[in-house]
Every structure is written in C-alpha cells, then in structure tokens.
Amino acid sequence: MRNIDVAEVTKIVRDSVIKINHHLGNSLVSLIKKAKENERKEISKSILDDILNNQEIAKEGNIPLCQDTGMVVVYLEIGREISLNGSIYDAINEGVRQGYSEGYLRKSVVDHPFDRKNTKDNTPAVIHTTITEGSKIKLKIASKGGGSENMSKVTMLTPTEGIEGVKKLVLDTIKYAGGKPCPPIIVGIGIGGNLEKSAIIAKESLLRDLNDEASDPIINKLEKDLYNEINMLDIGPMGVGGDTTCLAVKINYYPMHIAALPVAINIQCHSARHTEVII
Amino acid sequence: MIKLNTPVSEKDIEMLRVGEKVLFTGTIYTARDQAHLRLIEEKNPAFDLKGSVIYYVGPSPKKDGFAIGASGPTSSYRMDKLSPPLMERGLKVMIGKGDRSEEFRKEMIKNKAVYLIATGGAGALLSSKIKKCDLLMYEDLGAEAVYKLEVDEFPCFVAYDIYGNSIFSKS
Numbered sequence: 400m401r402n403i404d405v406a407e408v409t410k411i412v413r414d415s416v417i418k419i420n421h422h423l424g425n426s427l428v429s430l431i432k433k434a435k436e437n438e439r440k441e442i443s444k445s446i447l448d449d450i451l452n453n454q455e456i457a458k459e460g461n462i463p464l465c466q467d468t469g470m471v472v473v474y475l476e477i478g479r480e481i482s483l484n485g486s487i488y489d490a491i492n493e494g495v496r497q498g499y500s501e502g503y504l505r506k507s508v509v510d511h512p513f514d515r516k517n518t519k520d521n522t523p524a525v526i527h528t529t530i531t532e533g534s535k536i537k538l539k540i541a542s543k544g545g546g547s548e549n550m551s552k553v554t555m556l557t558p559t560e561g562i563e564g565v566k567k568l569v570l571d572t573i574k575y576a577g578g579k580p581c582p583p584i585i586v587g588i589g590i591g592g593n594l595e596k597s598a599i600i601a602k603e604s605l606l607r608d609l610n611d612e613a614s615d616p617i618i619n620k621l622e623k624d625l626y627n628e629i630n631m632l633d634i635g636p637m638g639v640g641g642d643t644t645c646l647a648v649k650i651n652y653y654p655m656h657i658a659a660l661p662v663a664i665n666i667q668c669h670s671a672r673h674t675e676v677i678i
Numbered sequence: 679m680i681k682l683n684t685p686v687s688e689k690d691i692e693m694l695r696v697g698e699k700v701l702f703t704g705t706i707y708t709a710r711d712q713a714h715l716r717l718i719e720e721k722n723p724a725f726d727l728k729g730s731v732i733y734y735v736g737p738s739p740k741k742d743g744f745a746i747g748a749s750g751p752t753s754s755y756r757m758d759k760l761s762p763p764l765m766e767r768g769l770k771v772m773i774g775k776g777d778r779s780e781e782f783r784k785e786m787i788k789n790k791a792v793y794l795i796a797t798g799g800a801g802a803l804l805s806s807k808i809k810k811c812d813l814l815m816y817e818d819l820g821a822e823a824v825y826k827l828e829v830d831e832f833p834c835f836v837a838y839d840i841y842g843n844s845i846f847s848k849s
Binding site: 442445446449450452453454456457460461462463464465466467468503504505506507515517546549577578579581632633634635637638639640641668669670 | 697699712735736737738739740741744747748749750752753755775776777795797798799800801802803805806820821833835845846847
C-alpha cells in the first residue's frame with residue numbers, strides 16, 4: 400500500500416484551479432492563432448485577435464481569463480493500492496475553496512435550484528470517480544463555464560438513426576446554440592452507455608489532449624467530418640459568421656443496450672480551462 | 679468605428695448600424711437575471727434609466743491594483759423577457775453576447791434601443807477598459823448586483839440595429 404496525505408490533493412486542486420483560470424493552454428492558443436490566420440471575415444478575425452490578446456493580459460496580470468470561472472469538475476482515478484488518511488472528496492472541495500478565494504475567482508455555485516443561495520466558496524465540485532490498478536491518483540480538473548454548458552444536451556436516438564442521425568443532432572444543436580456558447584467552441588460528444596454515461600464521457604472527451612485523435616477508425620472519421628461540417632455552418636466567432644466555429648471535435652464512446660443510441664453533446668467555449676495531474 | 683459618450687441620445691441610436699465597432703466612454707451599469715427582476719419592480723432605481731447603457735456582466739473578484747476583476751459579457755438571451763419593461767422606461771443600450779429572441783428584437787425596435795455584443799470570454803481584456811467600479815444596488819446579489827462602471831473606450835459591436843438588421847449568421 401502507498402500512503403497518500405489528502406492535504407496533497409487539496410494543494411494540487413488549489414493550484415490547478417488558479418493556474419487554469421489564469422493561463423490558457425499552449426496547444427489551445429496555437430489552435431486559435433491558426434484559426435485567426437485562416438479566418439477570412441474581418442470582424443471574426445478581430446474577435447479572434449481579442450481572444451488572443453485577452454489570454455496575454457490574463458497571463459501577465461495573473462487575473463482570470465473570463466469572469467465566469469466555472470464550476471469545478473474532477474475526473475478522479477484512484478489506484479486500488481492507495482491508502483488515504485481522510486476523505487478525498489473533502490480534500491478536493493477544500494482545494495476548490497482555497498483556490499477560488501486566493502485566486503480571485505468568481506464563486507458561481509448556488510445551493511438550491513430555487514432558493515439559489517450562493518455557497519460563497521464555489522463548492523461543491525462535481526466529482527466522477529474510477530478505481531484503477533496500481534498506486535497512483537490521477538486528477539483531471541476542469542473549470543466549466545455556464546454559458547457553454549447551457550447549450551449542451553443529451554438525446555436518446557434509436558440505433559437505426561446511426562451515424563447520420565448523430566451528425567444531424569450535433570449540427571442542429573450547434574446551430575441552435577449559435578453565438579451563445581462563445582464560439583469558437585470545442586465539441587465533446589459521448590455516444591453510448593446510457594443516459595448519464597453518455598454525458599459523463601462527453602465531458603471527459605473535452606479533457607483529452609487537443610491534438611489527440613480517436614483510435615477507432617469510424618469514430619476518428621466522424622470527428623474529422625463533424626469538424627469540417629461544423630466549420631461550414633458560418634456561425635463564426637461569437638456568432639457573427641465566418642470560417643471559425645469550432646476548434647476541435649472529440650468523441651468518446653461506450654457499449655450500450657441493443658435498443659439504444661444515447662448521444663450527449665457537451666459544448667465547451669474557447670476558454671477551455673482544464674489540466675491533468677498525477678500523484 | 680464610432681465613439682459614443684453615455685448616456686446616449688436617440689440620435690446616437692439612429693446612427694448605429696449592424697457590424698459597426700462602437701467604443702463607449704462614460705458611465706454604464708451592470709445587471710443580470712436577478713437584478714433585472716428587481717429593477718422591473720423598482721419605483722426609484724439608483725440611476726436614471728433614460729438613455730442608459732446596461733452591461734450584462736457578473737465580474738470576478740478584483741485584485742489589489744485593479745479597478746475590477748475579469749468582466750466579459752454573459753449570454754443575453756436570459757434577459758430577453760426582462761428587457762422590455764426597462765426599455766419602456768428609457769433603457770437604450772444593452773451589451774452582452776449571443777443572439778436573442780424575435781420578440782426581444784421587436785420590442786427593441788419599438789423602443790428605439792440597440793443591442794451590442796462584446797467579445798465573450800475576453801474578461802481580462804475588457805476589464806482593462808473599466809476605470810472605476812462602484813456597488814450601486816442589491817449588494818446581497820454579489821457578482822450579480824448592480825454596479826456603476828466608468829468605462830473608457832469600451833469596445834463592442836452593434837448586433838441588432840433599429841433598422842431590423844442582425845450581426846448573427848442566419849444558420
């Protein structure tokens with residue numbers, strides 16, 4: 400057994416939420432730069448320029464990229480040979496509490512659907528746990544904003560609707576979303592499992608490396624086809640039209656019931672803030 | 679590019695055309711969902727709605743040495759049904775992000791008001807155009823309270839003008 404002090408988890412979560420909210424990842428910045436070079440519409444180019452300048456200002460001032468610093472989502476993988484000296488969920492939430500206060504991040508979580516009282520420390524995080532082999536802990540940490548999350552959805556297609564059905568659903572969802580989720584977007588799609596599993600893997604697909612491609616050939620082709628078709632929609636940065644509607648499409652899948660074809664579409668704004676840490 | 683001082687006049691509104699970049703200088707006010715609900719009921723708001731500019735934003739906390747935290751726009755569609763009563767009382771400019779409903783556009787044109795967008799997610803960049811931020815109403819709403827902002831050449835694009843045009847692509 401390997402002993403891990405949960406205080407270490409708290410520190411990692413604290414540092415991570417501050418870092419991801421102040422600094423956009425390098426691979427994302429490269430993608431936005433490339434999109435700007437290829438963008439033909441003037442106003443759209445200038446919006447992409449704003450986004451690039453914004454991340455410079457945030458980095459220099461150590462201030463948040465966006466005022467919506469999100470609700471924290473953690474995909475937690477715990478090796479079964481690990482012994483913890485306390486609750487890892489409490490440790491993660493303590494990290495959120497410290498990070499959101501010390502990093503000048505907005506507290507955007509309310510406690511009740513109708514009372515809507517702010518919890519004042521951005522807790523609780525949404526945590527998905529998997530037990531793995533070995534003696535390591537992996538934390539995939541994201542700050543997910545409300546605007547793009549609001550344009551996301553789960554739909555239960557029927558199996559015979561197939562690839563064309565999935566494509567239509569994705570394109571319709573993105574058309575409906577228009578400029579609301581802050582395009583250029585990253586589109587995370589979860590296909591299979593059941594109602595909740597599709598949503599969980601859709602969000603997890605957004606945490607994949609931006610340059611990584613699906614290994615399954617059918618899924619790989621679907622990622623590429625959708626990327627091209629979404630960018631033909633002429634939604635453009637902030638919905639003003641242009642060549643740049645999405646920066647990447649990621650699809651994760653899972654086995655499903657013979658009667659089902661669940662599809663979850665999780666939309667991520669251009670300010671994709673996440674990181675991965677292994678203890 | 680057009681530079682406008684606040685409050686704005688009807689003449690200013692008539693001048694604005696879709697896609698045009700506008701730099702606002704002067705006083706603007708923040709309000710989101712909850713503040714709208716309360717402003718609608720408010721008999722004597724702490725600011726004059728006539729010719730006013732409302733910016734849909736809930737800033738992040740400010741750091742020492744800064745006037746305000748990150749201050750990018752939030753999605754405007756959530757305010758579609760809440761805007762008409764304020765436009766009827768003189769609200770002239772709304773700044774947010776994303777497209778809005780047909781009903782909103784009709785009301786907006788009827789009231790000779792305009793809707794502009796600021797670059798969503800550019801909270802750090804936009805905060806550098808805000809020189810002063812004072813809490814004005816509804817302190818209990820935190821980031822969603824009404825703040826009075828002094829802005830200097832705050833950049834936006836006209837999204838809907840009074841002539842029925844829209845900046846958003848038709849798809």
